[in-house]
Amino acid sequence: MLSTAPAFTPVHSLKRGQCGVVEDIAGSSEFICRMSSLGIAPGCMLECLEPGSPCCLAVGDSRIVLRGEQASAVRVSLLS
Numbered sequence: 001m002l003s004t005a006p007a008f009t010p011v012h013s014l015k016r017g018q019c020g021v022v023e024d025i026a027g028s029s030e031f032i033c034r035m036s037s038l039g040i041a042p043g044c045m046l047e048c049l050e051p052g053s054p055c056c057l058a059v060g061d062s063r064i065v066l067r068g069e070q071a072s073a074v075r076v077s078l079l080s
């Protein structure tokens with residue numbers, strides 16, 4: 001029997017106003033540490049302010065812009 005893991009959404013695919021909880025960050029330990037220093041870490045909530053690549057995210061009281069590979073590496077579970 002196959003198990004189905006939940007599908008996480010890369011932040012560049014979010015629509016304006018969509019919110020999600022960070023589930024996974026792919027990349028080197030340096031990249032993951034950099035994202036964490038910006039407030040993007042597993043378990044944090046973020047909102048998409050400007051979709052696409054680059055995308056603008058609200059993380060707490062901060063506004064963060066991620067481009068291309070960065071935005072693809074951060075995956076969230078959507079909040080309804």
